[in-house]
Structures are given as C-alpha cells and as structure tokens.
Amino acid sequence: MMAASLLRRDKRATAAHLKADLNRTDNSSGLRQLQELLDAVLDPEKTAADTEALDWCKCLIAGGEGFEEFCKTVRSYDNATLCGLVWTANFVAYRCRTCGISPCMSLCAECFNNGEHTGHDFNMFRSQAGGACDCGDSNVMRDSGFCLRHRLRTGENVPSIPRDLLLMSEMVLPRFILCIIQYLRDGYIEPDTSAERDLQKVLQQLEPQISFLEDLTKMGGAMRTVLTKILTNQQTYKELSMGNSMDTKQKSWLEIMHFYEDQDGGQSVGQRKRVKLSSSNKDPCIIESLKHKCFLEELLFWTIKFEFPQKMVTFLLNMLPDQDYKITFTKTFVQHYAFIMKTLMKSHESDTMSNRIVHISVQLFSNEELARHMTEECHLLDIMVMVLHYMMESCLVKSELQDEENSRHVVVNCSEALLKNNTYWPLVSDFINILSHQSVAKKFLEDHSLLVLWMTFVSFFQGMNLNKRELNEHVEFESQTYYAAFAAELEACAQPMWGLLTHCKVKETQEYTKTVVRYCLEALQIWFDAIGFIDEPAQNQVTFHLPLHRYYAMFLSRAVKCQGLDLDSLLPDQEMLMKIMVHPLQIQACLSEIHSNMWVRNGLQIKGQAMTYVQSHFCNSMIDPDIYLLQVCASRLDPDYFISSVFERFKVVDLLTMASQHQNAVLESEQERPMLEGALTFLVILTSLRIHQGMTDDEILRAEMVSQLCMNDRTHSALLDLIPENPNPKSGIVPGSCSFEDVLSAVADFKAPVFEPGGSMQQGMYTPKAEVWEKEFDPIMVVLRTVYRRDVQSAMDRYSAFLKQYGIHTGNPWPPYKERTPLHPCYRGLIRLLHCKTLHIVIFTLLYKIWMDHQNMSEHVLCMVLYLIELGLDNQEPCIEEHCHDSWFPGTNLLSNLHHVINFVRVRVPETAPEVKREAPPSTSAEASSYGQNLREAQMFSLVAERRRKFQEIINRSNTEAAQVVRPKSSSSTRWGSPAAAAAPAPQLVTEILEIRESMLSLLIKLHQKMSSKQNSLSASWLEDMDTSRHTHGDGITAIERILIKAATRSCQIKRSIQDICGKVCPPVPPKKNSPTDKKAMDKEERRQRARERQQKLLAEFASRQKSFMETAMDVESPEIEAAMDLGSTEVMESEVLYDCVICGQSGPSTEDRPTGLVVLLQASSVLGHRCKSQQPKNLPTSDEEHIYPADTCGVANDVRLTLMQQFFKDSSCLQSVSIGWDGGVYVQTCGHTLHIDCHKSYMESLRNDQVLQGFSVDKGEFTCPLCRQFANSVLPCRPGRGTEASTWHTPTNKTTTVLVKEVGDLQEKLGLFPVSFITESNLSKEMELVIKDIKNTTQKKYMDYGKNPGSPDNDFLFMYSVARTNLELELVHRGGNLCSGGASAAAKRSCLNQLFHVLAMHMHLYSIDSAYNPWTKLTQAAKNRETDGFDEERPEVPMLFRDVPSLLIIFVLTMPQPLRKEHFTCVVKMLYNLQFTQALAALSTKLSSEERQAWVASGALKKLSSSVWSPQSIEFSLQQFSLPFLRLSCLLQHHLYGDTLTGCLDEEEFSSLAVCVGLLPSTPQPSNAVHSASCLDWPVSAFDLVTQWCAEVTELTRLHPEQSLTLLVQDPQWEAPRLLQLPDNYNIIFQYYHRKACTVCKKVPKDPALCLVCGAFVCLKGVCCKQQGTCECVLHSQHCGAATGIFLLINASVIIIIRGHRFCLWGSVYLDAHGEEDRDLRRGKPLFLCEERYRVLEQQWVSHTFDHINKRWGPHYNGL
Secondary structure (H helix, E strand, O other): OHHHHHHHOOHHHHHHHHHHHHHOOOOHHHHHHHHHHHHHHOOOOOOOOOOHHHHHHHHHHHOOOOHHHHHHHHHOOOOOOOOOOEEOOOOEEEEEOOOEOOOOOOEOHHHHHOOOOOOOOEEEEEOOOOEEOOOOOOOOEOHHHOOHHHHOOHHHHOOOOOHHHOHHHHHHHHHHHHHHHHHHHHHOOOOOOOOHHHHHHHHHHHHHHHHHHHHHHOOOHHHHHHHHHHHHOHHHHHHHHHHOOOHHHHHHHHHHOOOOOOOOOOOOOOOOOOOOOOOHHHHHHHHHOOOOOOHHHHHHHHHHHOOOOHHHHHHHHHOOOOHHHHHHHHHHHHHOHHHHHHHHHHOOOHHHHHHHHHHHHHHHHOOHHHHHHHHHHHOHHHHHHHHHHHHHHOOEEEOOOOOOOOOOOEEEOOOOHHHHOOOOHHHHHHHHHHHOOHHHHHHHHHOHHHHHHHHHHHHOOOOOOOEEOOOOOOOOOOOOHHHHHHHHHHHHHHHHHHHHHHOOOOHHHHHHHHHHHHHHHHHHHHHHHHHOOOOOOOOOEEOOOOHHHHHHHHHHHHHHHHOOOOHHHHOOOHHHHHHHHHHHHHHHHHHHHHHOOOOHHHOHHHHHHHHHHHOOOOHHHOHHHHHHHHHHHHHHOOHHHHHHHHHHHOOOHHHOOOOOOOOOOOOOHHHHHHHHHHHHHHHHHHHHOOOOOOOOHHHHHHHHHHHHHHHOOEOHHHHHHHOOOOOOOOOOOOOOOHHHHHHHHHHEEEEOOOEOOOOOEOOOEEEEOHHHHHHOOOHHHHHHHOOOHHHHHHHHHHHHHHHHHOOOOOOOOOOOOOOOOOOOHHHHHHHHHOOOHHHHHHHHHHHHHHHOOOOOOOHHHHHHHHHHHHHHHHOOOOOOEOOOOOOOOOEOOHHHHHOOOEEEEEEEEEOOOHHHHOOOOOOOOHHHHHHHHHHHHHOOOOHHHHHHHHHHHHHHHOOOOHHHHOOOOOOHHHHOOOHHHHHOOOOOEEEEEEEEEEOHHHHHHHHHHHHHOOOOOOOOOHHHHOOHHHHOOOOHHHHHHHHHHHHHHHOHHHHHHHHHHHHHOOOOOOOHHHHHHHHHHHHHHHHHHHHHHHHHHHHHHHHHHHHHHHHHHHOOOOHHHHHHHOOOOHHHHHOOOOEEEOOOOOEEOOOOOOOEEEEEEEEEEOOHHHOOOOOOOOEOOOOOOOOOOHHHOHHHHHHHHHHHHHHHOOHHHHOOOOOOOOOOEEEEEEEEEEEEHHHHHHHHHHHHHOOOOOOOOHHHOOEEOOOOOOEEOEEEEOOOOOOOOHHHHHOOOOOOHHHHHHHHHHHHHHHHOOOHHHHOOOHHHHHHHHHHHHHHHHOOHHHOOOOOOOOOHHHHHHHHHHHHHHHHHHHHHHOOOOOOOOOOOHHHHHOOHHHHHHHHHHHHOOOOOOHHHOHHHHHHOOOOOOOOOHHHHOOOOOOHHHOOHHHHHHHHHHHOOOOOOHHHHHHHHHHHHHHHHHHHHHHHHHHOOHHHHHHHHHHOOOOOOOOOOOOHHHHHHHHHHHHHHHHHHHHHHHHHHHOOOOOOOOOOOHHHHHHHHOOOOOOOOOOHHHOOHHHHOOOOOOHHHHHHHHHHHHHHHHOOOHHHHHHHHOOOOOOOOOOOOEOOOEHHHHHHHHOOOOOOOOOOOOOOEEEEOOOOOEEEOOOHHHOEOOEOHHHHHHHHHHOOEEEEEEOOOOOEEEEEOOEEEEEEOOEEOOOOOOOHHHOOOOOOEEOHHHHHHHHHHHHOOOHHHHOOOOEEOOOOO
C-alpha cells in the first residue's frame, strides 16, 4: 500500500525523500520502500511501451535533482583514459597505419584531428560494420598517435566520486535491467513460427529503455563502474532472476538455451549423412557454459537471439572502456561463440548480423593481451576451430574428383547459401584476427590435435567446385559458384595460412614448420587415398582449389627461405612427389586449354576462373604456390620423366615428330599450336621464375612492379591493388610503406595529370623509366601476371615503341631475354630440366619443324625454344654420360648436345604423307648398312614410351606391387581413353626413315639464314667481328646470334663447329621429295611479304584520307562556312552565298523555297547574371560564420533596376530601356555546319525511328550534327544570298551627319515596307517562326515575363532584342571581356550572330514603334515644349539618361529595314555615343563633392583645384571606362553585320582603337594619350539644348524621389568575368564541414549532400525530403540558379556532376591525391588537394557553354537528382 501512496506523489520529491532515507545508517525502511515502489513501477505485466516506469527510474537515479544536471555532475567525475566512442555503419572514421599496432585500429574524427598525424600513412574510411575509437588504448596503437586529451590521460586526475551520488543507481538499475530481460524473455518466439516481424516489434517497444542504458554508459567511467558491478555480480543475478515467480516461463526459456537441440532434420537426398565431430571430448565445454550466472551473460544471450539489434550492440560496446567489464564480456562472448554461429546460420539477415558480430569481436580480439588470456582460460582456439568445422560440415557433399563412384572424400558444396553469401565470414575473420597475435599463433602451432583438425577443415575445400569439360553441347546454365569457391579458399584457407606464416620467420620456429609440413603431407596422403588416386588424373576435369598443396608449398618455401631448414628433410618419397605434382600440373595445362578455347562449351565462367586464379588478389595464394610446388617436384624427380609428363599433360606428344604430318588423338589441329606454345611457355616460367627460389622480398616487389608498369602506365592506387601484397595483408609490405615508395621511385617516372582538349581527364600515372625497359623488362613475369592476354601484347608494343624511340631497334622486337637471380642451392636440381635428353630431343624436333615450315609452328614457339636453349647455356650442369641404346644424344649436357649431328630418324607417318614415297638410302657395304640400321633403331623415339619406362623404374625401386599399379597401355590412342579417335577411319600409320644430318647448331644457323632471307647471313669469321653489346634487344635474328655467341664463348668445340657450318654456307637442302612443299613454303613467304606491303600501303592511304577529312570536318574556318558566318569580303557578296548540306552533300544557295540552316544549340544561360564587380571569386563557406551574398551580381542588379523603373515609369517604355537575359538568357552556338531544312526533317525522322536511343531526346528536337557529331537542338535558317546592291550597301559616303540622321529617321518610319516574300508565307518565313518558337521554349517562362501584363507585345519585344544582347555579351566574355586581342577567337568560331540577327529582325518587324515615343527623335532633336498635362493620367516615359544605351543600339538595328547600310549604322552609333557620354558625365558628377562640382561649373576646368582626387586624367579615364562596354558591343556588332575585321591593340589603347573602328574618330593614327572621350562627340543639333532636355526629364522626377533617381542615374556598366566559387585547397575542410551539415530546407543531414559551385547552395542530392512536384532539389536548384545548368560537387564522393536540362553527366573530380589521382566515392580516403588546372577547365567549360560538346557520357535524370 505504501508503494501506491508513493506512486501518487511527485516523483522528484519522492526520489529526494528516499535518497535521504537510504543515506541514514539504518536504511532498512528506505530499502523496503524503494523495493515496493520498484515492484509497482517495474511490473513485467505492464507493456514495455509505457514510459512511466522509465521516468520514475530517471528521477530515482537522479535522487531528486533534474536528470540533466545529474548527468553533468556524474560526467565531471569521468576517469576514463580511453575514448571508446562507438559508431555504427557508414560513420566516417580514420585509420593511421603509422600509429597502429593492430591492422584494425581506428580513430574517430575528433581524436584523429586532435592527434599528430602529419606525414603519416593514414586514410579516412566509411565504416562497413561499425567500430569504436581506439584512442588511448596502447594495446592497439602507439602512444604517440593518441590525441591530446588521451595522451595527457586527463581522466586519471579526476577526484574520486562521492558515494551517495550513485547510491540510487546501484539500487535501481539491477531491477531496471532485470525488467528489460523479462521483456526480452517474454517477447521471444522461435523462428520456425511465422513471427519474424514480432522480434522487431518487441525491440521497438524496448527502444526507449535500451537507449536509456546507452545514455548511462555515456556518462563516463564512474557510471560504467556501477553498471559493470551490476552486470557481472552473480549474487544479484541469482537473487533477482531466480527469486521471481516465473515457473512456467522459466522452463521454456531454459529449453531454448540448449544449443545443439536437434540436428538439422531432413537430409536432402543424395547428400552424405553428416558426420558427428570426431573429437567429441571438446563438445561439452562448448555447451555446458550456457548456464547463465549474471546479467551480462543473459543480456548477450538475448542480444544473439534477437540477431544483434544495433542499440544492444552499441550498449554492450560502450561499456568496453571499463577493463573488468571487458574481460568478463570477452569470456561471455567466447562461451556463446558456438551459439552465435548457430544463430547466424539460421538468420535471414545474415549480412547485417555478420557486420554486427564483427563490430563486437574486432574490439575484443584485436587486443593481444586479451586474446592470449582467452586462449589460455577459455579454449578460444579450440572453440573457434570447432565452430568453423561444425559450420562447414552442414554443407558437405561427396567429391566427384577422380574416381567418382568410390570416392570417400567430401567437399563443401559451393552453391549452398553458407558459401554463396559468405556467411562464414565473421567467424573466419575473427580467427585470422587472433592468429595475427604471435602468442596465440604459437599456441595453435604447438597443439597437434588442433592442427590435425585444422587440416581436416582445409581438406573440405580441397577439390571443391570441380569443372568437367563439356564435349558435346554448350552447358545450359552457367553456374557462378566459382566466386564463392575462390572467396572461400582465400578467406578460410589462405588468409589463416598467411597469418601462421607471419610467425614462422626465424630459426627458432623451425619445429612449427616441420609439424605443419608433416600434417600437410598426412592430409594429402589421406586425400589421395580418399579420391582413389593412383597415377593418372581423370580426363577433362579440373579444380582450381588445392589448399592442402598450397599450405605444403608455402611452409616449404618459408622453411628454406627464412629458417635454414634442409629441403630434403621435409620432402616425401619420389612416389608421393609424383602424386603431388599431378594436380597443380593439371591446372597449368587446363589454363592453356581454356585459352585455346577447348572449354568453350563450359561458358564464360570457366574463363572467369582462369583469370581469377592469376588475378592480383589471388595469385600469391594460388598460382605462385602451385608453380613453386612444381619447381620443387621438378628439382627432385627424374627430369626426363618430368618433361615428358608436361608434354603429355599439354596433349602435344603426337605433335612432336619429325614428320610433316601426324595424327593427334586428343587435339584438333587449330588447338595444337596454342597448346604447344602453352607447354613451352610453362617450361620457361618453371625454369626461370625465382619468386620463391632466391629472390629477396624487395627484388620480388620490384619485379612485380616492373611487370605491371610494362603492361600499362598505372596510377598509384592501381599499382597498390595489382601488386600481390607480399605475402599478405596482415604482414610484409604494408601498402604505402617505405619500401613500396622507394621501389616505385626507382623504377618509374611520374606523369602529372594532364587535361586533354578532347575532354578526357588523365590521372597522375607512373610510367617505367628508360633503363627499366632496357634492363628489367621481363616478358616471362608479364605472362605470369596478365589476367587478359591483350596485356602481354600491350607490354610488347610499349617495349617496341621504347626501342624505336631510342633507336635501339626499329623492327618488330622479340621478348628480351633476362638474366636471372641465382638459384637457392636447395633448388639446384631444377637446372637438370634444361639438361635432359627429352628436352633436347623436343628442342631439336621443333627447330627442325620450324625450319621445314611444318604446320602449327609459330614465332612464339621458336621464341620459347630459343629461350630454353639460352637458359640452359646460362645455367650449366656437369654432364652425365650415358650410352643407352635409344640415345639420340651422347650425354645430358646442352653444350655438348648442341653440335651433335643426328643423321637418320625413324618416324611413324600416315600413308598419305609426302615422306612415304621414297626409297631407302643406298647402302654401299653391309657394314655401313648395319651401322645405319643400328642408328635407325636408336632414333625411333616416343615421349610416351620414355615416360612409361622411367615411371616403371621408380615404382619398382619403391618395391610396391607394380603389377597392380601400372595398367599396361598399348598405343597412344587408347591411352587417352578416347575410342572415338581410334574408331575413326584414319589413314594407316607406316614407319619411315628420314635423313636429317643436322645438329641443333646447324639448324640454328639455317634458321638465321631463313629469317634474314640471305643465303650467307653469317660469314665464317662473324664471331670475331661481333659487337656483343647490341644483342640484348632485337628480333629472332639477334636472339640466335646471342645464343651462338654464348655457346662459342663457353666451348671451343662449338666455336669450331660454327665456323665449319658457316664456311660451308649452303642453301638448305631439304629431302628431295619435299621440294613441292618447300616451294610452297617459299611462295607462301613471298606472298605473305607482298600482302604485308599491300596492307601497309592501304593503311597509309587510309590515314592520309582520314587526316584530310578531319581537317575539313573539324575546321570551322573552311572557306564556305566562313562566308556563311561573317558575310564579309566583298567578292563573296557579289554572287550568292553557297552552302554545303552535310546530309545530302549538295552545294547551293539558301532559297525561299528550300532554305538552308545552320546546326545550332540553343541553351538558356545565367552565366552573365553571375558576374560580379570584384575580380576575386567568392570563397566557398566552410564554417558557420561565412556566407555568400548574391546581391552584388549582375543578374540581381539588373532585376532591381528594372523593378525600380517600373514603379515610376510607363511599362512599355521601361521594357525598351533595359535588357533582360542576364539570368536565363538564350545563348545560340553552332558547330558551323549547314544542312537543308527538309534534309534535317528526314534526319530527325530516322533518329526517331532508331531504337537504340543515344543520350539525347529526339522528341525535344535534340540531335547530333551529322558530320561532326556535336550536340544540337535546332536549325537557324540562313538568309537568301544578296544581289548586286551589296557593294553600294557597304561603301561609305560623304553625307553630313544631319542628312544621315534624317535618313535614319525616315528608315524607321518605313517599317512596313519590306520585301514581299516576308509578308507571304514562304518556307523560309515558316522556318524562322519555328526557330523563334524554339528560342522561346529554350528558357523558362519566368525569364521572359518582366512586364506588368505577361505575354504583351512589349514583353516579347524585350525578350527578342535581349537574345541578341545576351549573345553579344557572351561573345565578349569569351573573348576575355575586351576586344584587345582582335581577330577571331575560339568563341567566334561557334558564334552565328549574323544569322541570328537576321531571324530576330524578321520577327521584330511584327512590332512597330510608335513614332511619338521613338527614342530616335529624343536623341537627335531638341523637343518643342510638350504639354506636361500627360503626367496626370499616365506615367512618364523613362528619361533618356536612365536608358541602357546598348539596348537602344540593338533595338535600332533590329527594327530598321534590313540590310542596313553601314553609314546608317555608324550614324546610330554616333548619336548613341553622345547619350552614353552624357550618362557618363552625369554618373561621374554624382561622385564629386559639392565644392568640386562648383569648381568645374565656375571654370570649366580644374586648374584651381590642386587638392582634389579628381585630376583631368582620372576624369578622362573614368569617362572612357564608362563608355567602353558600349563601344565594345558596337564594334562586335559591326564585325558581325559587315564583316569588318577586329584589330588587336594594347589594353591602354582600347578606347581609341574602338572609337576609330566604329567611325567616331577619323582613322588617322593619334597618340593614345591625346584621344579624349569628348573628341568623339558629334552633335546633330545644339549639344546644350539636347543635354538640357535630357536633364530636365530627370529633374522632373527628382522632385518625387531623389534616392531612387540617383540610383538609376549612377549605373555602372562594368562587370568582371564570371567565376566559380574559390574552393579550399584541402578537400577535408569541405568534407568535415558539409558531410554532417543539416539541409536548410528539411533540417536533416542529407544522405548525399551536394554543393552548387556557382552560388554555394547546399542541397540534398536525390533526397525525397526536399522534392517539390516530383522534382528533386538538385534539378530544382539548377533551374533556379543556372537556368537548367547546374554544377554540383557531391560531398561524399568528391566528384562533380553537371546537370544540363533534362540530362546529367559525371564530370570527374577537381580534387586529386598526392599521386594525381581522383578518389571517387572517397574509397581510398587519402588526403585530396585541389587541382587548379582541372578547376580552370571546369570553369572555362561553364563560361563557354561547352559541357554538351566536351563531355560524352550523358544520361537522363528524370528529375531524380
């Protein structure tokens, strides 16, 4: 009852009262009251959503004060020395490799920025799974990297906390946590029921309670200590948890805890029953531990059951800075490990769950101390291996490798979800993590039973994902399981292996290596037995996964390289070695088969496997160990046996015959050549690769780097990615470590990022130094490392380009031969391969076949053969003489065998072969014939037989039951088990004897003759005259010479033989019967030569044609077009202008009926409106204090001016006194090509019907120019050619000003009198109307309606002349803002002002200017005194002094009859200059002080006023500056209308030069300082009258509004060039400020924030939050700020996107890292710096409106950006 009364009282008062009670010495009543209150408040029967309980707890804990103040107080006692900030996925954190001890170390942004990391190897990253800040934890990172706060350990000096502060917390919190646990117990439902969603619901209800716990952890160390006590106290748990009357619930809940409840019920048919784990003695310790003893254990249990809810995870992690908690929690986590695995396997959201698991485990296991402690106390290693083992057991199937029926081996099934979805990833990642600690790894390596178990685990992956070659039809469904297989081997087998190898680097660890090797061999033996393997691999099968072989190989390599162990002591017997070599060799042969298209019916995925196997992330765990293992086998097995095995595996045995024809039982003839090349290349790699046989780590790194750079220039990040980390991510070279950078700078030059004019942005690249090409280019390494075959070709092309450039060799070079590092003594046996008869016979046979031009030989074959000879010469071996009866050669040494002559060879050939039809060689005497007979006997040679014999010997030596093992195999066709081949009606094989009489040496010399196509290419004395230095680089001829020289220097006998052979110099005499083939071959060679020449000629011709086409197509300045553009020089004017149509190709004039048009792109532009007064661009704000104000831009200034005018003056007059189009004006540009308008229509039709739509919309009238493919969206009709009046129209006359003024006035009256065609509807006028419509549709409505009544003719009139103004102004901007440079500019090429003016003028004639209001009269006549009563009804017109002079000029030109005579144009300019000058004076006078004005008035000069700022020079200067914009526009207009050339001049002389140009000054040269702006005036009537009249208009207004009229009077026409915002140099400044900034509209932090680089607006990209009428914010902003052109920087990606109308494209990045590379999406997170050049290019494209032309990849954005 007491509780009930307490419940009714005020919470804070109750809390204070209870706290006081509890603080007494006798606190029993207080305790009782509190318990009763809590029983009532925390009643588990209430719904969790009821927040009343939570409020009570907050008040009670705070003990009467406010909860916020309580938090503050507790925080002030925070004694933590670690940061421990926990973050979730997508958080931006930092990792510094320089400071990290563990590779998983990470820092929050605050600790990172407050630490000292300059010059360190750090990067920013987006957290995948979440993490926690390690600052302050010296187990994970070095103290030097701590931030200031954690380095000073400020937490240690905090006073100890008063006991009573947390007293209430200690009482209340246990009950609160229990309450949460009860809710979790009640809310959990087993997943087999349909209640998956309910888990989420329970969690949502508990959200406030768990958040409350999370807030408590953030109060710092003091509160965490209290929580730790509560969570880990077993007594409290026992009392509270078991004391509750929860009988029924308790029972069901305990049942859940049984972990191995039932085995997964139904096994699917065909799958093996799952075996129980053999070592069951370890099971109990995993299971029994799930009896919960404290709150923490149960909380973790429910966290797992509910699949790791984010809030719970964060709460558990937030507690980690507390050391006691950390240890208990880690123990608990380890105890639940098996349970975690079980839940993970059942989960539907295994991805999310995996991330959350790793989020926790990485915090626990990265700490070596803790990991070691767990290994010792809690059997961590046993648990992990067992759990992994158990997990994989759930998806084992019977292996189909080798003997399918009787196989006892089981492998993982790669198509199971467990492997496909990488579900095992978190557990494997934990295992790798703990193995990175030396103490833990040593424990693992010392525990033999664990090693055995681990090898069993690895053997689950041995032989997985078996490929069977499809021989008949293409496989229906290409399985993609190989991704899963490669990932599994890399992550579950290779990574732990590298982890263990890291700790086996020194002599002291020899024993570990021996143990691992022993268990590897045992596991391999078990595997061979299980798959029933004897001696031959099964046909047409390959698996790329042999992790046991690779473990064995890598530990062997490490033992020899680092631990000084003797190789032989670790090797098994010969028989086992033979078995071990079979599967890796099978893979090498299959690689060749796959590249020879023999597996094509298995689909693309098999190629994918072949590529992945050699790809940079896999090669050092796959192909490298395989090749090393084969090298080990080769060095210990009999070389003849090994070589014959190789050729047999590669299926080219039948090809190796002297006969010109043969039958191959297993290969089709087009596959023979690539397979032979493959076999030879493999042998070269095998004998020359030294990665594991004597190279140091630095040499390996250097070789890898050189091979990658030789294939292509590479960026720094690509290199880091492509070079296999040696030997793995957790050790060895860390990317970016000093050795990497040192080697890089030694072998490569940096090419800075350049920007190509075509618009493709190059990144900073590294390219090999010249001496690297010369001395280090190693084609063998390149072949080994290429994923795509084209890369080998690319490397060779680059090599030959280098040789040409340096004049070393001009032809087609051969791969250079490279000297090798000496072999480690252990592997000397490898050299015997090069000195064995089998190889020499093969070499001899191939040299002979190449010389005889047999089919399927190639340059590559010869190249590899020569490479092998040269390797043999460089690696000598003592000769073993053996006189065996079938010996071709006397011994095994290559040197002595080189000059051994072989006379006769017996071959088996098909009857049809040319060799058959000849008689036996004549025998002179019986002796000779018997000798010949013997010889012939001897040289019948078959590789297969040879190999069998050797094998037999070895087997017999091993004393095994040979009879059982060797299955006799008679002929080769049945050997391969392909009855089809045997059954085919093949021609009979007969035995023939060939007369050869050649040695390898003589064949080499003859090949030299053949290749140099000279009979006596080598004279007898050539060895003496040889210059050996030039032999390193060159083609086959050079290679042969190099070999001969090497052989001659190593043996005098060979030297003599060479001289003998060269002395005989005879043409090759092949066997006579062969002459037809030989003749054919010669013809063939000649034909080839001719074909080559023809091809060269054709190519050259094609290139020249292409060049000339490019010149005509791309050069806008070609004559016809020039005429079309600046209808300039008079002789063109005489006749009609001719245009070429780029569609139909006809040339002709533009006529009324069939008009021609210019291809143009119309786009709305606000570039002019963004101009400012200052030359400095505005800075992008990067803090809350900085802002950008748009008020000072040109667009705003003009808007304000117009609005002000409209307040006081007549609307129609206002609309003729200014120009609009500063924002949203229409810019017209052309590529200069013309076409008939009807041709264009049919072209558009064809585009519309074309299904493959490009990046533009045909419905919107968009297309690409048919000739130059530039983007366009309209056609501007050209005016029909002029008749003869043109010359008079252009010539100057001597009429006086007064006469001209009168004539201009009359012309304006004559508006209606136009050529008839304009009035009648012709095709031309229709087209012109259409273009006007296009122009209007280009921009938005709001940029056209400025009048009071929208759509009125006045409004239209204003828009039309403003289009002309916009284009003139933009051209000025493109010319650099002035006309000093004169001449044509790049922008002028794109300009089509002449045609545009014509079209606009046509349209303007629809409006007539009311003569009463015609400004011309006001300009040229002093008015009669008009009655002023008009003022009452109507607003006045705009005074002349307020009018914009350039606008008036354009209005006059457009409204007068076309073509306008030049004298009239000049007259208009003169009159307007008078007005402009007067305006300048007026504006200037407002700046003078009243005394200065007085002085001027009094004297008309400034002689008396010495003190003033205003000298006559400065006044003159400012008047000129004021008038310059008008003069520039007039001059430019004149240039376009009359084709006058623009002369260049100095900046100071611009005024005088322009004044002369537009006829204000006589053209006699005057010194520039003598030119006065006043001297250009030319008044038609008394100047005084006119000026007085103009001033009067203003003064009448002044009486009303002095300030406004002053504003209107002082207009400043000068604007600086448009600029984008100035960006900070370091990208991090932008990123840190903006990536957390909230959007101004929706007040949320955007997922993809973006910045407008024109005005600095911050917008949400793709954000639904800021959508308006279905349009996202970026698109909206681009319309508002740039009239549909937007340039946005995406904050989270560092790239810039351009929005143009309805399309967008990714432009690239203006921020590059230290190596000149972009970092799109900030994946690498390296510091980025502004690349000024790129930014200038971006700005230039914006100003010149060329985004559409330069950027190629556009796509529609559907308003979704």
